[in-house]
Amino acid sequence: MTGFVSDEAASDALNWLVGNARALGKAKEKAVLAESMTKRIKALEMARSDAKTVAEKERDALASEAYLLAITAEAQAAGEYETMRALKDAATARIECWRSITASARNLRAA
Numbered sequence: 001m002t003g004f005v006s007d008e009a010a011s012d013a014l015n016w017l018v019g020n021a022r023a024l025g026k027a028k029e030k031a032v033l034a035e036s037m038t039k040r041i042k043a044l045e046m047a048r049s050d051a052k053t054v055a056e057k058e059r060d061a062l063a064s065e066a067y068l069l070a071i072t073a074e075a076q077a078a079g080e081y082e083t084m085r086a087l088k089d090a091a092t093a094r095i096e097c098w099r100s101i102t103a104s105a106r107n108l109r110a111a
Helices: 007-019 021-048 054-062 065-110
Strands: none
Touching (some): 007 065
């Protein structure tokens, strides 16, 4: 054990980074796709509207059930991606902390 971060915790963090790289990429893919789909749904709903003005068509689109589902899916995808990114950042910080602690320990032993 080296201070706050054990060798095992650093190893676990590295394993998490390696093991979840694809999942993080997929979460980003899903978030980008969901954002684009929201824009597409809005455009489709505006095209379906019988309203006369663009503002009225947009109002109808934003009030539609399809748009609500799209923005909900977008929010969920963004939440999943941000969770994965936060976990990645935490694992990276754990490894950096471990590196710093072990380097300091080596310097103390060498002194």
